[in-house]
Amino acid sequence: MDFSDTKEEATFRSEVRAWIKDAAPTYLHDSLAASGFGNTRTGEYEPLAEAKKWQKKKADGGWACIQWPKEFGGRGATPMESVIWGQEEGLYGKLAGTFIIGQGMCAPTLMAYGSEAHKQRYLPPLASGEEVWCQLFSEPQSGSDLAGLRTRAEQDGNEWVINGQKIWTSGAHISDFGILITRTDPEVPKHRGLTMFFLNMKSPGVTIKPIKQANGESGFNEVYFDNVRIPDSQRLGEVGGGWQVSLTTLMNERLAIGGSIATGFPEFKALIDNLPLGNGRAIDNPAVRSKLADWYVKSAGLRNTAARAMTALSKGEVPGPENSIGKLVAGGMMQDIAKFALDLQGLGGAIVDPAIAASSARLQAMLLRSPAVRIEGGTDQILRNIIAERVLGLPEELRADKGIPFNKIPSGR
Amino acid sequence: MDFDFSQDEKMIREQVRKMLSARCDSGAVRSVFEGREAYASHVWQGLVEMGVMATAIPEEYGGVGAGYPSLCLVAEQLGAHLAPTPFSSSVYLATEALLLFGTEAQKQAWLPRLAAGEIIGTLAVTETVAQATADSIQLAFADGGLSGAKLIVPDGGIADFALVLARANGGALGLYITDLQQDSVTREAVATVDPSRNSSSITFAQSSAQLLGAAPDQGWSQLQQVLDRAAVLLAFEQLGGAQAALDMAVNYAQERFAFGRPIGSFQALKHMMADMYVALKLAESNCYYAAWALATGSAELPLAAATARVAAIQAFQLCARDNIQVHGGMGFTWEFDCHLFYRRSNYLTLQLGGLAEWENKLVDRLPAGEAA
Ligand SMILES: Cc1cc2nc3c(=O)[nH]c(=O)nc-3n(C[C@H](O)[C@H](O)[C@H](O)COP(=O)(O)OP(=O)(O)OC[C@H]3O[C@@H](n4cnc5c(N)ncnc54)[C@H](O)[C@@H]3O)c2cc1C
Numbered sequence: 001m002d003f004s005d006t007k008e009e010a011t012f013r014s015e016v017r018a019w020i021k022d023a024a025p026t027y028l029h030d031s032l033a034a035s036g037f038g039n040t041r042t043g044e045y046e047p048l049a050e051a052k053k054w055q056k057k058k059a060d061g062g063w064a065c066i067q068w069p070k071e072f073g074g075r076g077a078t079p080m081e082s083v084i085w086g087q088e089e090g091l092y093g094k095l096a097g098t099f100i101i102g103q104g105m106c107a108p109t110l111m112a113y114g115s116e117a118h119k120q121r122y123l124p125p126l127a128s129g130e131e132v133w134c135q136l137f138s139e140p141q142s143g144s145d146l147a148g149l150r151t152r153a154e155q156d157g158n159e160w161v162i163n164g165q166k167i168w169t170s171g172a173h174i175s176d177f178g179i180l181i182t183r184t185d186p187e188v189p190k191h192r193g194l195t196m197f198f199l200n201m202k203s204p205g206v207t208i209k210p211i212k213q214a215n216g217e218s219g220f221n222e223v224y225f226d227n228v229r230i231p232d233s234q235r236l237g238e239v240g241g242g243w244q245v246s247l248t249t250l251m252n253e254r255l256a257i258g259g260s261i262a263t264g265f266p267e268f269k270a271l272i273d274n275l276p277l278g279n280g281r282a283i284d285n286p287a288v289r290s291k292l293a294d295w296y297v298k299s300a301g302l303r304n305t306a307a308r309a310m311t312a313l314s315k316g317e318v319p320g321p322e323n324s325i326g327k328l329v330a331g332g333m334m335q336d337i338a339k340f341a342l343d344l345q346g347l348g349g350a351i352v353d354p355a356i357a358a359s360s361a362r363l364q365a366m367l368l369r370s371p372a373v374r375i376e377g378g379t380d381q382i383l384r385n386i387i388a389e390r391v392l393g394l395p396e397e398l399r400a401d402k403g404i405p406f407n408k409i410p411s412g413r
Numbered sequence: 414m415d416f417d418f419s420q421d422e423k424m425i426r427e428q429v430r431k432m433l434s435a436r437c438d439s440g441a442v443r444s445v446f447e448g449r450e451a452y453a454s455h456v457w458q459g460l461v462e463m464g465v466m467a468t469a470i471p472e473e474y475g476g477v478g479a480g481y482p483s484l485c486l487v488a489e490q491l492g493a494h495l496a497p498t499p500f501s502s503s504v505y506l507a508t509e510a511l512l513l514f515g516t517e518a519q520k521q522a523w524l525p526r527l528a529a530g531e532i533i534g535t536l537a538v539t540e541t542v543a544q545a546t547a548d549s550i551q552l553a554f555a556d557g558g559l560s561g562a563k564l565i566v567p568d569g570g571i572a573d574f575a576l577v578l579a580r581a582n583g584g585a586l587g588l589y590i591t592d593l594q595q596d597s598v599t600r601e602a603v604a605t606v607d608p609s610r611n612s613s614s615i616t617f618a619q620s621s622a623q624l625l626g627a628a629p630d631q632g633w634s635q636l637q638q639v640l641d642r643a644a645v646l647l648a649f650e651q652l653g654g655a656q657a658a659l660d661m662a663v664n665y666a667q668e669r670f671a672f673g674r675p676i677g678s679f680q681a682l683k684h685m686m687a688d689m690y691v692a693l694k695l696a697e698s699n700c701y702y703a704a705w706a707l708a709t710g711s712a713e714l715p716l717a718a719a720t721a722r723v724a725a726i727q728a729f730q731l732c733a734r735d736n737i738q739v740h741g742g743m744g745f746t747w748e749f750d751c752h753l754f755y756r757r758s759n760y761l762t763l764q765l766g767g768l769a770e771w772e773n774k775l776v777d778r779l780p781a782g783e784a785a
Contacts, residue, residue: 001482001705002415009414080414266783273781283776286769293772296779297724301695304416304702311416325691381680387690388683392663395678 036365055129073127102133153182194242331373338367426486461530475525492653499568507534558619569613586632607760648725
């Protein structure tokens with residue numbers, strides 16, 4: 001058991017540090033530091049342009065998606081080196097939020113199911129941020145029950161014709177491509193009639209409508225498909241094998257999110273250090289101390305769990321469903337922390353103006369964004385189901401739709 | 414970075430697991446629980462034969478110097494099997510205190526016999542029904558003898574000697590070694606929430622004792638250092654207990670049917686067990702980190718120990734409590750083992766000072782700012 005860098009790791013770290021010191025957009029440092037959860041601030045600069053600029057610079061220097069093979073725009077780095085990169089990139093990593101879905105979920109799916117030509121064509125610009133990808137899975141009628149989706153794909157010669165609607169598609173409005181799961185056969189049980197594609201988001205018949213989120217931002221969209229044509233060559237996996245393909249995406253989703261998970265603890269700790277409470281200090285209040293201890297235990301537990309997963313990964317083990325605990329713990333915790341932190345500040349805690357609010361209003365931003373963490377990428381309840389069934393081996397839930405052809409399944413609102 | 418136990422360490426765990434599976438079944442636990450034995454001597458003998466008391470003791474004092482990570486995994490197995498032995502008192506507390514603060518002569522005198530499991534030691538602190546503070550210690554040391562009483566000493570009825578926190582001449586606190594076999598020492602069993610662990614009160618009447626080490630006024634801070642180390646090891650026992658309680662719940666939920674289906678298919682129970690698993694995983698990872706800090710003598714040990722301790726208390730209490738819930742009425746019978754885990758989880762919570770005390774220590778030890 002050893003927590004320090006090996007000699008190779010230390011050498012790698014100093015190489016990374018030197019490069020970042022030279023290349024990082026230091027002019028964004030203060031804005032990024034004051035960024036609230038779910039809204040990356042870049043001050044007077046345009047966020048998407050800055051994100052793309054930094055990503056391209058990393059790519060040119062050989063520091064984008066470093067775990068990918070070199071031929072696809074990566075560096076062929078080890079998982080541990082990738083962790084070290086993340087630690088050293090620090091605040092500037094916030095700029096990469098735009099690319100997480102494409103690089104963390106779409107790319108592994110392409111790597112597993114795309115043709116060689118596709119990988120050569122699409123992966124390098126995905127790594128360099130020149131092309132952005134989105135994930136077109138959820139639909140109005142199917143979120144948790146993803147396999148209940150209805151967007152139709154019908155074959156017409158060498159093409160497929162798509163009709164239907166996706167929803168909650170993060171970043172669709174700024175995306176060049178997307179991976180799309182569709183129903184190709186409604187007459188077989190739901191998991192068996194699905195097929196995966198990728199498509200150009202500028203294809204005729206694609207309409208994107210932004211949705212205003214509860215926290216006032218607009219990160220996700222509705223996407224409509226009206227006779228959109230996709231060449232069969234852009235199919236990923238077999239016809240009817242879409243569910244299998246989607247599992248690759250979803251497994252990587254948990255890793256992509258789980259690795260860089262925010263809990264709100266550092267922000268809370270910094271606030272508490274100097275916060276007055278009653279006639280004393282918040283840090284001396286027994287209720288505050290008890291919660292602080294509990295949340296520290298959780299955030300340290302997540303950090304240490306990630307370190308164990310990383311060790312397993314570097315020994316060639318495949319990360320399993322146990323990684324579901326990351327988002328499950330972090331989401332609820334962030335929501336609790338934000339609520340408690342505001343409560344300690346009285347009515348003043350309600351203020352969201354970063355010029356007035358403590359900690360640049362980062363805790364208020366968390367209060368308003370954290371409900372989404374408990375929904376996106378698998379709700380708290382779905383994650384508990386996964387832990388119960390796939391980790392603990394408890395029996396499956398009784399399913400009203402089991403073995404029934406998709407078009408005979410009862411549906412509600 | 415390599416955040417896992419080595420193959421050798423895991424092998425020791427496996428050997429201890431095998432021995433305990435054979436010797437420390439529910440019957441062995443119950444023979445102590447129901448008062449037929451003061452501790453499970455057959456289990457203790459098995460541990461002696463495997464030499465595990467010597468695990469972390471350096472070779473010069475009769476140990477094998479295999480290091481703390483191995484000892485942590487031994488502790489985990491003892492916890493999983495609810496081993497009713499004085500292992501924690503003797504190994505995590507008495508042995509550690511001697512290693513940290515004993516004079517060379519004291520180490521030579523006690524450690525080889527502790528390593529061989531020939532003698533059993535313990536630590537005596539608590540005097541009142543309240544959280545122990547430095548001010549709460551009245552037991553006196555004067556003219557080479559201890560006088561006064563300790564209210565409850567884990568394994569106090571079994572141990573051959575104790576390290577006793579006492580006040581010298583009405584002044585400073587120190588840790589004193591005393592032989593518990595002497596006539597001036599009176600011991601009386603105390604009934605607790607967990608009768609599968611011996612607990613006794615001990616009264617001293619000018620019983621001869623010797624200062625541990627050379628500093629007569631460092632008792633309180635020495636105690637904290639010993640507790641930090643023991644906290645890591647005890648946390649592994651709690652981890653083992655939590656895992657065993659969760660396993661028990663999962664197994665029962667698969668076999669028991671209600672409303673025509675296994676109760677483990679009810680989502681309320683599935684989610685309850687998922688939460689037990691989450692608490693256990695967080696505790697496990699925090700314990701691993703603390704094991705590393707203990708093994709390497711890292712400056713992070715105080716914070717890592719408090720973190721592991723708080724997480725392990727939470728996990729074992731939750732798993733033991735909800736294991737009863739999963740079992741329904743069966744869970745509340747004397748016959749089923751659920752209550753043995755429930756009792757042990759609550760005893761171990763208190764053994765080194767309870768949750769609130771360790772939460773407080775944890776917060777005291779957090780670095781300032783966001784770095785935490
Ligand atoms: C900010 C944000 C970004 C997102 N980005 C994307 C994206 O880029 N691409 C994409 O495809 N999707 C995206 N989503 C969609 C997300 O994956 C779904 O919202 C999520 O899976 C839940 O589905 P739903 O909204 O249909 O809720 P429902 O599935 O209708 O769930 C409603 C409630 O029922 C509960 N429930 C459902 N089934 C069960 C069950 N079996 N057991 C117990 N409880 C159950 C849920 O836990 C929830 O509480 C995003 C969502 C958010 C909030």
